[in-house]
Amino acid sequence: MTNAALHVARTGLDAQSARMRVIANNLANVNTTGFKRDRAQFETLAYQTMTAAGAPASAENRYAVGLSLGSGVHMTGTARVNTQGALSTTDNPLDLAIEGDGFFQVTRPDGSTGYTRAGNFNLSAEGQIVTSDGLPLVPNIQVPEGATSVTIGVDGTVSAQVAGSTEPTELGKIELARFVNPSGLQALGGNLFAETAASGAAQVGAAGMEGRGSIRQGALEASNVNVVQELVDMIETQRAYEVNSKMISATDEMLRNANQQL
Incomplete structure (x- = not known):
């Protein structure tokens, strides 16, 4: 015994x-x-x-x-x-935070889709919006060379002032993915997650619609660790x-x- x-x-x-x-x-x-x-x-x-x-x-x-x-x-x-992490203002136009449920989508090197809450994006040499590791955002947003005043609305609409145009030009719309069970996502490292049978299929759509959170430009979501x-x-x-x-x-x-x- x-x-x-x-x-x-x-x-x-x-x-x-x-x-x-x-x-x-x-x-x-x-x-x-x-x-x-x-x-x-x-x-x-x-x-x-x-x-x-x-x-x-x-x-x-x-x-x-x-x-x-x-x-x-x-x-x-x-x-x-x-739970939602605190939002901190950075005033960087490519820093994005999600208020509410949802994940940004990026294309992984193997062509599969990864999901992340980290919105500290940058521009690649080709003008694509990418993560700090160079993974392009899905859907792909291409910022023309020389474009200024990039603005991103709460619904994910990306616009910029393009040379030769007096009005802002819409470049695309950032879509968010929502999951029935986000805790079931597989953590991959590099702030990325992958869809699993436990998480359910990604429900992709416009920010602010069907339970998805809204996007705040010029802010980042901090860790929710206490x-x-x-x-x-x-x-x-x-x-x-x-x-x-x-x-x-x-x-x-x-x-x-x-x-x-x-």
Whole structure:
């Protein structure tokens, strides 16, 4: 039985170590544009039933409660917390923030579509609006050479003052993608996500329509990580790790005493 206690305590150490890694990643990305914090989720491992509740205790009586021994815990996943991050004004015309639900779409090197909340865009040498990694926005927006006063409306309409024209010229419209379960998106790194069966298919359309958020030009969405909350979680995880470590030490001491007595 003490060997089983060692196993249970080991699963606790593994689970708390994994949770600490999640917290560390949240804190590391406290200044990452559009970052959404993760929350570790746990569940119990299988129980060993020694006596089933309701089993016959005698010819006339049944056990009111059973005897089941747990085998530990494991981390089932990381739930992404998709609350809105604070918006900070940058006055850069190509910095975009989404107020509400939705993701910008970009074309990945393999031709697939990636999704991101990070709106710190730039112009490529060809005049395309691209991410800091050079991934073009979807749909592709081409800014003519010499164009000035690029403006982007809350609905994603991109306009610019083009030489030879007295009125602003519409260059295209930025569309946003919305998901039934955004927490089901696969994190790829580089502020990108990929669609999965859990997230559902992307619902693409104009900003501000059908539940999609609006676009604010000249602003960026900050990370939604709360440093104070993460530090509290870190202390809690550390204490839980120490308790499981002490359980291993206590169980080892019990085994040592048993060997000495027998």
